[in-house]
Amino acid sequence: MSTDTITFDRAAEFYDRTRGFPDGIERDAAQAFIRVGALTTRSRVLEVGVGTGRIALPLAPHVGKYVGIDISRPMMLKLRGKQTGERINLSEGDARVLPYADASFDAVVAVHVFHLIPNWQRALVELKRVLKPDGVLLHGWNRQGDNEPMQQFWRQRERESRTFEGGLSFEQRQTFLADEGWRLLSEDKVDYTVHAAPIELVNEMRNRMWSRCWRLSDEQLAAMVRELEAFLKVTFADPAQIVPVASAFHVQKYAPPAV
Numbered sequence: 237m238s239t240d241t242i243t244f245d246r247a248a249e250f251y252d253r254t255r256g257f258p259d260g261i262e263r264d265a266a267q268a269f270i271r272v273g274a275l276t277t278r279s280r281v282l283e284v285g286v287g288t289g290r291i292a293l294p295l296a297p298h299v300g301k302y303v304g305i306d307i308s309r310p311m312m313l314k315l316r317g318k319q320t321g322e323r324i325n326l327s328e329g330d331a332r333v334l335p336y337a338d339a340s341f342d343a344v345v346a347v348h349v350f351h352l353i354p355n356w357q358r359a360l361v362e363l364k365r366v367l368k369p370d371g372v373l374l375h376g377w378n379r380q381g382d383n384e385p386m387q388q389f390w391r392q393r394e395r396e397s398r399t400f401e402g403g404l405s406f407e408q409r410q411t412f413l414a415d416e417g418w419r420l421l422s423e424d425k426v427d428y429t430v431h432a433a434p435i436e437l438v439n440e441m442r443n444r445m446w447s448r449c450w451r452l453s454d455e456q457l458a459a460m461v462r463e464l465e466a467f468l469k470v471t472f473a474d475p476a477q478i479v480p481v482a483s484a485f486h487v488q489k490y491a492p493p494a495v
Contacts, residue, residue: 285349417493
């Protein structure tokens, strides 16, 4: 499919290893969607950027109909390979041109997707179109501790360079829905802890396992890796030692703009 949206075809083989939840947290995340969205076994739900099913697989059994769309067929094939009876209808397509009728869904789920979509405003228009009159957007996102050194490092680099990811800066990711007139109705979060060695990030960057690396030249990537290695050496006594990082998965419920 021809698109300028960042596609995760290349990440299908390792996406779950780098973006997955610790064991059991995926079920807690699904329950957060159910609570915030007041979802029931009669709810019709669309997930844009359904990917490998990190959210869809634990959530689908609790609603009436679950539909997922993604521009990456390899990612959705991974979802299919993990299914154990969950009913999920999949479509390959672009969030900016949804192949669904007006007022089709009670809720739209979107997790870590808008920053990958150029002209993400068009996607929001489409989401509003396919929502029923009382339908809601359930926006999910992970956040690690604000004082965690590597998070601060990356946020600073994102401010300095737009070569990483597409449509939204980190600061915009916190406000873009309200800026576009979407109204926050309620929210919830699931707290958890990730355990990882800081040096693992260097290896993942070197192997282009994060989308912020995909548009970097070999020279840019090599320079970034060197800078990150130097940062870790002065920040951690032993970058190879596993450390706990406090994290949270947030779910927010938004109503679309009134006009």
